[in-house]
Amino acid sequence: MTQPPEQPPSGGYGVPPNQPPQPPSGGFGAPVPPTPGYGYPQQQQPGPYGSGPYGHPQQPGPYGQQPQQPGPYGGYGYPPPPPPQFPPPQPPSGRGPFKGRPALLIAAAVAGLLVVGGTVWAVTGGGDDKKPVAEKSDSPTASGTGDDPANPGDGSGDGGKDPENLNEGRKSGEAKVLWYKEAPDAPGSGADAPGMWITGKTAVKAAYKELVAYDVGNGDPTWPTITFPQKICAVTPQKSADDKIVVAYESGVSDSAKCNHLQQVDLNTGAKGWTATVADGDLFDSALTIGLTITGKTLMVGRSQSGVAYDLGTGKQLYEKKKYGAACFPSAFAGGGKLLVVSSCGAGSDTAHDEVQELDPATGSAKWTKAIPKGWTVSHVYSVDPVVLYMTDSDNKHWNISTLKSDGSVRSQVDSKAAFAPSCGLSILDQNLQGCQGVAVDADTLYLPTDATTGANQIVAIDLATGKEKWRVKSPEDESMLPVKVEGGKLIAYVEAAYDAGGQVVSVPTTGSSHTTTKLLQMPAGTARIESSFFSRDIDYVDGRFYISSTRLNGNDDTKEKLMLAYGK
Numbered sequence: 001m002t003q004p005p006e007q008p009p010s011g012g013y014g015v016p017p018n019q020p021p022q023p024p025s026g027g028f029g030a031p032v033p034p035t036p037g038y039g040y041p042q043q044q045q046p047g048p049y050g051s052g053p054y055g056h057p058q059q060p061g062p063y064g065q066q067p068q069q070p071g072p073y074g075g076y077g078y079p080p081p082p083p084p085q086f087p088p089p090q091p092p093s094g095r096g097p098f099k100g101r102p103a104l105l106i107a108a109a110v111a112g113l114l115v116v117g118g119t120v121w122a123v124t125g126g127g128d129d130k131k132p133v134a135e136k137s138d139s140p141t142a143s144g145t146g147d148d149p150a151n152p153g154d155g156s157g158d159g160g161k162d163p164e165n166l167n168e169g170r171k172s173g174e175a176k177v178l179w180y181k182e183a184p185d186a187p188g189s190g191a192d193a194p195g196m197w198i199t200g201k202t203a204v205k206a207a208y209k210e211l212v213a214y215d216v217g218n219g220d221p222t223w224p225t226i227t228f229p230q231k232i233c234a235v236t237p238q239k240s241a242d243d244k245i246v247v248a249y250e251s252g253v254s255d256s257a258k259c260n261h262l263q264q265v266d267l268n269t270g271a272k273g274w275t276a277t278v279a280d281g282d283l284f285d286s287a288l289t290i291g292l293t294i295t296g297k298t299l300m301v302g303r304s305q306s307g308v309a310y311d312l313g314t315g316k317q318l319y320e321k322k323k324y325g326a327a328c329f330p331s332a333f334a335g336g337g338k339l340l341v342v343s344s345c346g347a348g349s350d351t352a353h354d355e356v357q358e359l360d361p362a363t364g365s366a367k368w369t370k371a372i373p374k375g376w377t378v379s380h381v382y383s384v385d386p387v388v389l390y391m392t393d394s395d396n397k398h399w400n401i402s403t404l405k406s407d408g409s410v411r412s413q414v415d416s417k418a419a420f421a422p423s424c425g426l427s428i429l430d431q432n433l434q435g436c437q438g439v440a441v442d443a444d445t446l447y448l449p450t451d452a453t454t455g456a457n458q459i460v461a462i463d464l465a466t467g468k469e470k471w472r473v474k475s476p477e478d479e480s481m482l483p484v485k486v487e488g489g490k491l492i493a494y495v496e497a498a499y500d501a502g503g504q505v506v507s508v509p510t511t512g513s514s515h516t517t518t519k520l521l522q523m524p525a526g527t528a529r530i531e532s533s534f535f536s537r538d539i540d541y542v543d544g545r546f547y548i549s550s551t552r553l554n555g556n557d558d559t560k561e562k563l564m565l566a567y568g569k
Helices: 523-531
Strands: 120-124 133-137 174-183 194-197 202-207 208-213 221-227 231-236 244-249 261-266 272-277 291-295 296-301 309-312 317-320 327-333 339-345 352-357 366-371 376-384 386-393 400-405 411-415 443-450 460-464 469-474 481-487 490-495 504-509 518-522 537-542 545-550 562-568
Touching: 174 208, 194 309, 194 490, 194 537, 202 231, 202 545, 202 562, 208 562, 231 291, 244 291, 296 327, 352 376, 352 386, 352 411, 376 400, 443 481, 460 481, 460 490, 481 537, 490 537, 523 562
Parallel strands: 120 272
Antiparallel strands: 120 133, 174 562, 194 202, 202 208, 208 221, 231 244, 244 261, 261 272, 291 296, 296 309, 309 317, 327 339, 339 352, 352 366, 376 386, 386 400, 400 411, 443 460, 460 469, 481 490, 490 504, 504 518, 537 545, 545 562
16 A cells, blocks of 8 residues: 655644655555556465455456455555655555564654753652752743634634745635744754644644744744754644643764653643653663653653653653563553553564554553563554554555554454555654554544545545454545544545645535535635645644644755745634
8 A cells, every 4th residue: 555655653644645655554455556566465365363354365456466465463464565666755554663673664763852941840860860959940932922812612713923925816716814924944954843733823844953833824824943952852642631742852963862851831832841861761762762652641751662651740750651561561552531551572482473463552551461462563552542553564565554442452354445545653762652643533434545646536435343444435525635633423534736736625514425525714725736746744723723844854955945834814
């Protein structure tokens, strides 16, 4: 299956159509379109648990593939896409976020943010330098405007200044550019620009060493830019219920610098909260790179072989998730509605396998443990509630999507003939299990985009109870349509821009018998070239406004790079 180019870890969300392939996100066994030099699927064989829910060979898919290989639970496992053709704008995904294991594809790592300003909590190390203690300091608070955005909630705004004349020639029915921002200077080797958080009045973005905030309606600075001592190396993809995030930045500029400095930030005011330094764990358990995730009031920091949990409000260390059982080492965490950990067990032995656990975010105790069959690896987590996992086999030749029940047992495996193409962030050493975009999940349904080498694609709705397709909806244009989120009983999707036509935000009813698209926002043709050139990107649709931002800066000194663009009515 192919996917638009370059998140990893935060990886950009969608990418222009016809880009290098991304790891399959197709349902349980969406056949992958054959590509020159890439083999065809083989005959189905029984899986490790018998025939499984789909214990019969699947019929050839739309591209004439042969029946597929078995998945980890006896269903189908389908071949992943061939390696991307570089240079890819968006990072394709292969083996995902596990340290110490080879990555299938290479792309820029998505780094994290760090913030400054506000009541600061300086953290000092204990005697063993492993359990930092938060202490309040007297750092100044970043000032915010405190003003409400222009007409929040209905997608309107005064648009602020328009020095680029981006609204010139705008046609009736087209959205207007509310504001446009250029990126800060980045080194020639490039820099990450991870994360994008939208609150009721502020759009916040990280870029290289900076955290910037803009009024959602007019783009005016909401609070002063926060500049960190070193480059941002990790961020929490989620924000808390009270609009807090945590950003990490590096300890220095050398190749051995660690991603171990944490800063809590208030998105609405720019005020800094507590700070902490993440110590290394036991032998081979380092903070050279880390993953960050928020679940409720808990921040989980993933090191290479363990995790450290902090109270998100105070910075107090709560517990460590370390080695357990038969040499099981935590490799990566996923957060949000639930806290999951994927561990590598018995590495190098005949019994090597992955395990998935749901943790109590307050205590770290495991609610359930699910052993993944030998030879299969959890590469991505499409959803934590319900739990939807994307897995690949040991040779990275086949993949499987499984949904788990509340006790960790298998609920279903996706069984579809479609070739899916979500966009999954990737870096060699990232720990971002949740780097896939172009995927949406609600309580009962998984929504995935199909791949289309030319013309319109489709979004497929898959029943999580059975793994079977429920319905499909075709893109209203000859450009790919990608799921964004499910909101108010409707699927929100983004139709990508063409070179000479702006993109669209559309909605699709998730229930009933009719699943047709309704246009919510039509981006202007006058900015189509800019919109379509966000190759490494993040997107969101909040309160009637559409936001698109870069997740990777190329460091080109000859031109000013774009950072963020906002559209509204």
